[in-house]
Amino acid sequence: MxxxxxxxxxxxxxxxxxxxxxxxxxxxxxxxxxxxxxxxxxxxxxxxxxxxxxxxxxxxxxxxxxxxxxxxxxxxxxxxxxxxxxxxxxxxxxxxxxxxxxxxxxxxxxxxxxxxxxxxxxxxxxxxxxxxxxxxxxxxxxxxxxxxxxxxxxxxxxxxxxxxxxxxxxxxxxxxxxxxxxxxxxxxxxxxxxxxxxxxxxxxxxxxxxVPLPNADKRMKILERALSDCSLYRDVDLQALTEMTLGLSCSDLLQFHRYAVWCSIQENLSEQFPEEEEVADLEKGALCPLAWRHFEEAVEILHFEKERSSDSRPHIYI
Structure with a gap:
């Protein structure tokens, strides 16, 4: 508040x-x-x-x-x-x-x-x-x-x-x-x-x-909103996610969430070219549950992206 x-x-x-x-x-x-x-x-x-x-x-x-x-x-x-x-x-x-x-x-x-x-x-x-x-x-x-x-x-x-x-x-x-x-x-x-x-x-x-980088309280609120429609495995702890994302901007946090979702989706697809049933589920918005490992992979991708960026700016702005 x-x-x-x-x-x-x-x-x-x-x-x-x-x-x-x-x-x-x-x-x-x-x-x-x-x-x-x-x-x-x-x-x-x-x-x-x-x-x-x-x-x-x-x-x-x-x-x-x-x-x-x-x-x-x-x-x-x-x-x-x-x-x-x-x-x-x-x-x-x-x-x-x-x-x-x-x-x-x-x-x-x-x-x-x-x-x-x-x-x-x-x-x-x-x-x-x-x-x-x-x-x-x-x-x-x-x-x-x-x-x-x-x-x-x-x-x-x-x-x-x-x-x-x-x-x-x-x-x-x-x-x-x-x-x-x-x-x-x-x-x-x-x-x-x-x-x-x-x-x-x-x-x-x-x-x-x-308008500074978000503190822990604001990062938690942003993550709560971003993850409100996602299914999470029991090993996902919001407080730990908040600590993991120290130093990230608001747009970084949204990118972090998107990367985690895509990591989960690609892990759960049966093969490179998914079955029709899997495609139908994705079209209905049925996202795969997110586990801690997906967020770990997402933050690694995000830091890799930042290191390769010439001006260290995220690609998605809010």
Missing amino acids: GIFSNAALAAGACVTGALVVKYRHSLMNMLSNSASSYTRHERVILDRVTKPENLTVTWSDVVGEEGLAAVLHKFLLNPAVLAMRVKHLPLPIYSSVLFYGPSGCGKTLIAKAMAGELGASVINLDLLAVLRKANLMSAVVSVAKSLTPCVVFIKHLDEILEGKHSPDTERVVLLLKTLAECRGVIVVATATKKENISNSILRTFPLQFE
């Missing part, structure tokens, strides 16, 4: 949900209209928009981050929706957040859950392309304002800017500050190494949260 209770998280979600309902119908109408009213540069940005109905991620998909979810509801999501309804708020609101930490730990998943909670459209911003063409910067702002509530998502911010002394820093700061002034627009950025981002850019993100 995080620093907030499930009741607090549910209350925050209810407030946001109730406020968002009013805007869903008008937003859907706006997105369904012809793009002819947009300029050529604005249509380039529109091509990278994910519509609300295509966002399937919810907070229930984000395992072990109840505390972070409650903080985001209280200080970012709820105020953002209120700002679209209340003309003069007594205090300035936060409208941008930076998530940083190792790859595969759920930063993008959290961003998607935020957008889904708001019923927002998402601009998956290609920052490099925007920096190459000055007209695209103003197009980002105008499109974001036309699609409120809107999340502008910038992935791998630290890698795009190539260090603290990037010549594009001033332009990025200007873009981020301009977006922060737009009501109903939230900027969400992710980075692997926060220390590679200049202080002037970091100051545009009043909310900054580390």
Whole structure:
């Protein structure tokens, strides 16, 4: 359990949900209209928009981050929706957040859950392309304002800017500050190494949260969910699996589970080309029971894969 209770998280979600309902119908109408009213540069940005109905991620998909979810509801999501309804708020609101930490730990998943909670459209911003063409910067702002509530998502911010002394820093700061002034627009950025981002850019993100490698409690929750539909032999101990997976990311854990399942399936097939009955069982979703040896083999494969990877990143991201 995080620093907030499930009741607090549910209350925050209810407030946001109730406020968002009013805007869903008008937003859907706006997105369904012809793009002819947009300029050529604005249509380039529109091509990278994910519509609300295509966002399937919810907070229930984000395992072990109840505390972070409650903080985001209280200080970012709820105020953002209120700002679209209340003309003069007594205090300035936060409208941008930076998530940083190792790859595969759920930063993008959290961003998607935020957008889904708001019923927002998402601009998956290609920052490099925007920096190459000055007209695209103003197009980002105008499109974001036309699609409120809107999340502008910038992935791998630290890698795009190539260090603290990037010549594009001033332009990025200007873009981020301009977006922060737009009501109903939230900027969400992710980075692997926060220390590679200049202080002037970091100051545009009043909310900054580390998303680290999962601790033992979070690893256990992820494994429990992944294995909930699997049959396990008695020699499989969840606590031991949690200890075995120390140092793995969230996406590594999902890959670990997939490898174990495939080890079991291949061990139980009668031959390289299985019988029709076995194929029928697999098509019905009847998975073979998992034993401890399957997890031992899976973790060996996972470490072998990481050793051969040039950048040590897993192939499946969440």
